[in-house]
Amino acid sequence: MIRIFTALLFTVLMATTANAETIAKQLFGSKGTASAQRPAPFGGYAKGCLAGAAQLAETGPTWQAMRLSRNRNWGHPETIAFIERLSKKASRRRGWKGLYVGDISQPRGGPMLTGHASHQLGLDVDIWMLPPDRLNLSRNDRENLSSISTRRANGAFVNDRWTKQHMNILKAAAKDKAVARIFVFPGAKVEMCKRAGSDRAWLNKVRPWYGHHYHFHLRLACPKGAQGCVNQAPPPPGDGCADAQKWVDDILNPPPPSNTPSQPRRELVLADLPQQCASVLSSQ
Numbered sequence: 416m417i418r419i420f421t422a423l424l425f426t427v428l429m430a431t432t433a434n435a436e437t438i439a440k441q442l443f444g445s446k447g448t449a450s451a452q453r454p455a456p457f458g459g460y461a462k463g464c465l466a467g468a469a470q471l472a473e474t475g476p477t478w479q480a481m482r483l484s485r486n487r488n489w490g491h492p493e494t495i496a497f498i499e500r501l502s503k504k505a506s507r508r509r510g511w512k513g514l515y516v517g518d519i520s521q522p523r524g525g526p527m528l529t530g531h532a533s534h535q536l537g538l539d540v541d542i543w544m545l546p547p548d549r550l551n552l553s554r555n556d557r558e559n560l561s562s563i564s565t566r567r568a569n570g571a572f573v574n575d576r577w578t579k580q581h582m583n584i585l586k587a588a589a590k591d592k593a594v595a596r597i598f599v600f601p602g603a604k605v606e607m608c609k610r611a612g613s614d615r616a617w618l619n620k621v622r623p624w625y626g627h628h629y630h631f632h633l634r635l636a637c638p639k640g641a642q643g644c645v646n647q648a649p650p651p652p653g654d655g656c657a658d659a660q661k662w663v664d665d666i667l668n669p670p671p672p673s674n675t676p677s678q679p680r681r682e683l684v685l686a687d688l689p690q691q692c693a694s695v696l697s698s699q
């Protein structure tokens with residue numbers, strides 16, 4: 416009896432160890448549904464997971480979720496509520512029936528098999544730059560339709576697909592208390608800096624980043640009372656326009672490459688994530 420018990424214990428321990436060292440994106444990438452738990456993000460935007468995710472409806476009155484085959488239309492319930500609010504505002508803009516919503520998170524958050532270092536907490540959401548002119552796209556349409564790029568000169572400037580409606584929607588998002596940061600290409604930020612006039616406080620949340628010309632990225636702050644959710648440090652005070660201009664200058668006149676080689680990032684294993692993420696995975 417004792418021998419059987421010992422053998423059993425050993426097996427369980429081995430399984431646990433193997434699990435802890437398993438590449439996290441394979442574990443989280445294989446889950447097709449949310450965990451039956453109270454909604455809670457654990458960890459940071461690029462190293463965490465999400466319990467009790469809610470699924471964004473594939474089609475709502477003012478949005479459609481795109482690329483459904485990716486199964487990344489899952490988020491914290493507050494993220495879903497935020498998308499509903501912002502898309503309603505967007506739908507009042509000329510030429511916009513609402514929003515085309517790109518990736519949020521996997522059903523249990525966590526690292527992904529492809530793309531994105533962040534989007535792990537159900538608090539990041541990508542919104543397509545393409546203004547939705549219809550909200551009755553089929554599943555197939557949503558796989559095949561492409562967004563539009565709104566940049567030129569490698570992101571130093573906006574192109575003629577960028578409109579003031581883009582700015583108005585980003586502004587509405589930045590003014591939403593739930594939002595911590597918005598990532599968009601440098602030329603878009605500088606363009607908005609030029610046109611903002613005296614109402615500029617919202618620009619603080621809009622930060623220049625690589626890519627982000629086919630979509631912009633909205634990052635929500637940790638919901639109130641979400642213990643174990645790690646906020647990113649807030650951006651430095653001010654409108655951030657000088658910083659964005661520096662990004663643009665560097666695109667136009669690239670500084671000499673630095674000699675320090677960047678370390679390739681190690682794959683996250685389950686043990687790298689907060690311990691609650693193991694139960695997020697094993698929960699029903």
Ligand SMILES: [Zn+2]
Binds near residue numbers: 534541631633
């Ligand atoms: Zn994103």
